[in-house]
Amino acid sequence: MLGRSANGIFWLFRYLERAENTVRLVEAGFRMALTRDAKDASDEWRSVIVTLGLQELFEAKFGTEYTGPHVFNFVLRDKENPGNVLLMCELARTNARMVRTGITREVWEAVNESWMKVKELLARPVTETRLGDVLDCIRRQSTQVRGAMEGTMxxxxxxxxxxxxxxxxxxxxxxxxxxxxxxxxxxxxxxxxxxxxxxxxxxxxxxxxxxxxxxxxxxxxxxxxxxxxxxxxxxxxxxxxxxxxxxxxxxxxxxxxxxxxxxxxxxxxxxxxxxxxxxxxxxxxxxxxxxxxxxxxxxxxxxxxxxxxxxxxxx
Amino acid sequence: MTNSSPSSYDEMLDADGSVRAAYAGYCKWYEEQPPDLLRRKKSEAEAFFRRTGITFNVYGAEDAEERLIPFDMVPRIITANQWRKLARGIEQRVRALNAFLHDLYHRQEIVRSGRFPERLLKGNAAFLAEMSGFTPPGGVYTHIVGIDLVRTGEDDFMVLEDNARTPSGVSYMLENRETMMAMFPELFTRVRVREVSDYPRRLARSLAACAPPAFDASGGRKPVVAVLTPGIYNSAYFEHAFLADQMGAELVEGSDLRVENGRIAMRTTRGWKPIDVLYRRVDDEYLDPLTFNPDSVLGVSGIMDVYRAGGITIANAPGTGIADDKAIYSFMPEIVEFYTGEKPILQNVPTWRCSEPEALAYVLEHLAELVVKEVHGSGGYGMLIGPTSSRKEIAAFEAKLRARPDNYIAQPTLSLSTVPILAKAGLAPRHVDLRPFVLVSPNGVDITPGGLTRVALKKGSLVVNSSQGGGTKDSWVLDD
Incomplete structure (x- = not known):
């Protein structure tokens, strides 16, 4: 196979994995924040940002006050965050498109559909009410890609x-x-x-x-x-x-x-x-x-x- | 069902409104279906296309988003008899095109005979001096050709354009059929339609038959075929990937390739591997930065030297563009006759060459009735459709035409045939053209029965280009 294709497939799955893990991290942060007082909740959100290596970028935009909606919107969809989840999904899809001949139709469709759904969900700011559904959906998409991969490749x-x-x-x-x-x-x-x-x-x-x-x-x-x-x-x-x-x-x-x-x-x-x-x-x-x-x-x-x-x- | 405008040929209904033979089976089926079936299937099909990623990028569109080419669910149907005649005409034309190209790049007999003016070659960017005196492997110039046909009557098919460079759209031919079969399986048990799905296999076989002298056939090796794409941002990327996938060939970009021991090799995970046949979907100009555009990053430095030394087959051959130049198009009847010794089976659309003073005078006088095209233009851009243009648009175009007359040709506004589409209020006739796909190898000319039907979705519109609001249809050739 082409070296470029090997690179594409390698990064396709890195991005998918990263998106999924990022979502889990936000999910855990959200759950923690719900059960805490404001100070602890803020600490929890801060640790999400630190884990993702986004502290500097985040604080440049919002200062040192870590509120839930700021954090999860920044992580999920903010254009000023070059590692936002929406972009990861897009990069995953771009790589999939590049290696289209190396993956089955099922895997491609799972990646493409996943990207279409995530793009739609993240087209507008995420509220606390919607967050659960959004995270759930992103997680499910990556499960689907993995399933298509296991079953058809x-x-x-x-x-x-x-x-x-x-x-x-x-x-x-x-x-x-x-x-x-x-x-x-x-x-x-x-x-x-x-x-x-x-x-x-x-x-x-x-x-x-x-x-x-x-x-x-x-x-x-x-x-x-x-x-x-x-x-x-x-x-x-x-x-x-x-x-x-x-x-x-x-x-x-x-x-x-x-x-x-x-x-x-x-x-x-x-x-x-x-x-x-x-x-x-x-x-x-x-x-x-x-x-x-x-x-x-x-x-x-x-x-x-x-x-x-x-x-x-x-x- | 609605009648079309009286002036153009309706392929489904005759003047009395009764169904023509080609559509008999389809219409019988159609009338038995619940009224909203097609509409329901239409949204199913769109979701299907989005999911599978059959999209194209529109050049010049504001957001570089991928669009779907609208797909219409009513098939375009051609009888076995009509197809036989078309196929004969297409084969004749394609053979003539190859002979013409060989001649232009060798002795230029047609110029010597006075049947073709030399000035059309001089200074024509599509004519590549690098190809002079060189014969491509197997003597094949145009491995893949798309012939654009329009129809104006029962037996009147005319060639609107020859696509001898890198014709696209074949993936739509294949996917449209897949979609129709998935949506209406029982329809295909009732109407016998000829198969198109083996096109990729035929393409692979045809390309493999053109292996270069350097191909090493020892140990029963098969030629290594690769598809060269400009990359994922190209409007036809989907098709490049689709064809490579279906042929089991590698899809390569310029950055994957380099010259290695006199061959063109691709960088694989195991090292550099030579390619025998390169099906390139990159224009001549970008093919080799050493020979052509030095800024190109889409091609391979040195590929022309390797090619001329017999190290690789390039399909289509560089320099084939000279044969589908619009200024040369008007000479096609003479070209066909010169090389085949026969009268052309397929007619050309009458064409005025604006480079000729008499023709220019006529064109200027009749601008409001004519279609004027740029000689090197494509995609339906840079053209004037007289009858549907405003006085102001015509005046503006006239100025351009006067400034550079040899940049234009003119043709009468054809009343293209119509086929119904599924419109809001039911079936409604729309203008169509047809692009059959033709494969050429030393083993012969192979025409897939069918092709890509493009349809102008806007009522009355004659522009079928997908970049300007055109759609596609599944094209059926009936089995005997």
């Missing part, structure tokens, strides 16, 4: 590049969410046992759609170390770093089989994946959660760049 290099795009992005997003919230998970004597902890912890899980799974696995008990372990190392949870990396490994392995050779990215990944498998949550907390995440994000970016080089995404 040939399992070949195109599929592998799509999956690699998804999991590089997902690992990055999970890590970033944890990075902003890591302090919530650190042992702080004064909070222990308070209900605030539980709600905040649960909200971290909610940002990655993991609250139900975690409760189910842990009989309802919340504990910060357990949560960190779940999000970082639990290979059963589809948004954990360990899960993303084992998927990256299997998709890169398929590529190596199909191409009959391993590239530099295979070595980088093998090392990173083995490291994740050998790690314990205690070891992570010993070296510092924040430091660990910072390093992980940097390595993940390196891996993505190496894949783009190995497979000639650009000249």
């Amino acid at each position: 040939l399992r070949n290099e195109i599929y592998n590049f799509a999956r690699i795009g998804s999991f590089i992005e997902r690992a990055d997003n999970t890590a970033r969410i944890l990075d902003v919230k890591y302090y919530v998970l650190l042992p702080a004597v004064s909070y222990v046992g308070s209900s605030l902890d539980n709600v905040q912890w649960e909200n971290v899980l909610r940002s990655v759609a993991g609250e139900r799974a975690y409760r189910w696995l842990n009989a309802g008990r919340m504990d910060p170390r357990g949560i960190a372990e779940f999000m970082l190392l639990d290979g059963r949870f589809p948004r954990s770093l360990a899960f993303c990396y084992s998927k990256l490994r299997s998709n890169l392995a398929s590529l190596a089989r199909e191409y009959g050779e391993e590239m530099e990215s295979h070595h980088i990944l093998r090392n990173a994946d083995s490291e994740l498998h050998a790690l314990t949550v205690d070891a992570i907390f010993d070296q510092g959660l924040h430091e660990f995440i910072g390093r992980f994000i940097a390595h993940n970016t390196q891996l993505a760049l190496q894949i783009q080089r190995d497979y000639r995404f650009v000249e």
